[in-house]
Amino acid sequence: MIRTDPVHPRLTIGAAYRRFGPRLLVGIALLSLVLGGWFWWHGEAGSSNLTWTLGTLPVLLALFGQIIASLRRGDVGLDVVAALSMSAALAFGETLAGNVVALMYAGGQLLESFAEARARREITELLGRVAFTTMRYCGDTLEEVPIATIRQGDRLLVRQGDVVPVDGHVADGVAVLNLSALTGESIPKSLSRGGEVLSGSTLVGAAFDLIASRPAAESTYAGIVRLVEAAQASKSPMARLADRYAIGFLALTISIAAVTWLASGDPIRALAVLVVATPCPLILAVPVAIISGISRTAKSGILVKDGAALEALAHVRTAILDKTGTLTRGRPTITAIRTGERFTDKEVLGLAASLDQASAHVMATSLIQAATDAGLMLLPPAEIAELPGKGIEGTVGRRRVAIGGDTYVRNRSTGGHMLLHELDNHDGVQSVAVAVDGFVAGVILLQDQLRDDARTTLDALRAAGIERIILASGDMTHIAQKVGRSLGVDEILGDLTPEGKVVAVRREAATRPVMMVGDGVNDAPALAAADVGVAMGARGAAASSEAASVVLLVDELYPLSTALGIARRTRTIALQSVFIGLGLSIVGMIVAAFGYLPPVQGALLQEAIDVAVILNALRALR
Template structure:
């Protein structure tokens, strides 16, 4: 299969500009030092001043652009320090500040590029063509022509271009690009495989479940692009700190000048006040946290979502598709006297091959799991939402709910139910006018449901509410088993919104869901989390956080990452600004000349940025 584009990194104009400015500042500093060593002090001063000007002019353009948007950025202090250095004849100090600022911008871009590596790797994996089985054999076709039901050949090493079900006996898949799992998984016939994963075993056939444009992978790519274009509120919060920090800087520098009459004291304060810890540390830590979560299969749509996830204290959880798998499975079958359970299931599943109802698919899978031979039904008549009747191997078979089944019984035939719990959904099977059996269906809990509830509480979630559209009788066993604090059942989409709004009085609310009916509540919550691997597109587009892998335990991992990223960002800011303020006081008292102050501030900046990058690690 061809690839849509080259996956090699492309340097943006901003990246190139930062490299050029860094090169000018560094080259000017080195050239000036060489001239100074050979006795050309005047020439050295000129070169240092000349190398400062491009950085200063670029910075002034950024400041004007920010002021037009209404942002009073902390870059003003850096511009003041460079301007004052040139005005007072301290060109070497100005060159060092210029190098510090250009270097900080370069480090920020480097950190951002490294942090996005796991996310942008997805964009280069989109295939353009695929091998499709046709009447004339295999043919290579554009993926845009693939429709539901097409059978595709997936060869070893190829990336699955669409979501589909395995049509061969088995398939070995590397899911690490989506889930972060190091070990491959082996899928059996009829198992679902997601686009964007890689075939690492023998070739196999895949039946497309949906077109490529609607596949899980295409949706993930769109979400990645949206996440990359977002700006963290934490960065805007850092900008708001500019006012008081700028006021403190001007107070100290102006006070030192007025008290001593020495303008160099004021310059020294400005030089060490350049607040790169605040400008760079917060976004670097936030982007690093988003990247770390993406590597685990959790897409966080920007820094605001990461912060909200870390602040959440109340969790409102949907049941179906979130705590459960979201699809029916046969849990028990009752056979009337004279009938065998397997034969009842075989006849019912054979008839259900003609139905698209979700319960029909569950019966067929149960029969296939028992290796039952399915026959071809005839004379089929389906009543939408109620049931269907037809002929299988000479028997008139009807499958459906109780009301539908009563209409298929012979006169005088009894209809009754075995002792299934009230929470079970049941299907009646009538054979030749007699109630032959009743099947109980259930939506089983995820294997990690109990663990994730415990981990959510450990991560700071103080209250967990189960909000579901199911009947209370169906949801009560889940509440008891998982020790959930509150159950709200029989909810409409608007009811779920009301539950979220009511829960907000006790703290920030996280809503977790997967269906279209959950989208309004996801939007109403402080942070919405969608089960994106199997959930509806509407929920994924509305949510702030999307689980790209069908594992809810990754939500607890993401909350831990959010806490750690916020902690690292705050640590970098507090330590960095604290050291800068101490250096400002020392400069105001005359203990730190401009050049030494600039070098000290450079060391502080590098330290806080490297500390912020710790959010990338586990």
């Protein structure tokens, strides 16, 4: 539910520590390091050791608190190595090394928080754009109301600079909108009367009136906010895999340190091994890379719900795509109008669109949009009678109008039946007949056009590593085949029920990871069954967006190939950070075990590795 008042979150102890703790600990460790160095320079060894010890203890205590909290959750992480190295340094009198490790550890925590904040910036900006109130017409007056009270059909005033609060249509005027928060497109878009407006866009032009098409809680931006919040709270399988690696690395570190002590009899060598063992390649690099990848996709108009979805997307080898609304626009456009001798094209279209204002059929939307674009004046219909899936009739002005298929219109007319031969559905062309005052006035031919980017997207998917592309459609097989052949897909499946699409997904998933792309309610089961479900969220049904793990926020298909490329690059970068970081750490431990790397220098090497792997992980933002 969209909140109707600004949120002021309470700063809990845990939140306060995450926000201020690393800075405070870095300050303490750095101050003690400098002050202890001053004492040492003046020959006061006792004071310098005491100062370095006091600078190490706060970091060590905070670290013990984090370890205890992790153990209560059943997690064993590499923080234990840092705690052991600091404790051993104090125990063996290597207070300078302990202080350096404390500073490096606290600095790593601070660097991690900075890196994650930088990586989350793009998706966090989405959460800051929720509108709380809007201006609604009440008769001839305007009132400011919470957006939670907005209902379908309400007329709203959107002022320049406002964030559009709900989905709707332009009632009057021209809306010039900045859609960058939703699509990443920086060029404003102009919409005329009847144009569809998505919530979350910003008005950069003159004020206009908006007719709400759905409540705030069901609007596009509300769904995006819910998905973003879920994405921020998630943990990816790669991060969980890193946790398992962490246990093995912890055991390896302790084993090398123990063997070094036993073989050399020198506890300082063992301490050096512990100091140079860095946990950051595992506990920092992976989550930073994953969050960076999710942030990068959000900037491109793609919402990846969690880290698991991003990783799964990197493994996909088969793509199954729905036809209507996915590869095609999902809204038929008029290709021709056949009329009888008594009527013109504009008369037939104007009467049909006027009557269809009372219908929710997808063709009705197409006829209304075409009439609006042609500048036709639509009259209010009356005495409506609709037979779902068959047709609709009613009075427009002083004329009785009926729209529908062959049988429906034939039963409501007495002449002009020769035109009904145009109603044959072939090669993807759909048609409806229009009868006026008992006479067939015309036939309107419509066709669902391919998206402009359909072919280029499929080519880009293949270039990105997709080995098999399947068209799965609920339309008649011959229509699906016409579309599929024109796009060069590997297999065409038509006349599919929702259950049939699930069967197709499971069949392909048995051999390789599968991505399913769809937009309708009927696609939701298949989206949920796939390794990665991708929903066309800008126009698609809410059910498909909820079932999918990836949502395209823009009404285009091409960002899908962008998301695939980002996912694969992010995974590569994360693995690079882990294996390069661990490799350098292991080499450093071996060098320290042979006595060539003292504890202080080992701590400095540790920090250099930490910084390197985190900066490498942030490359996923680019």
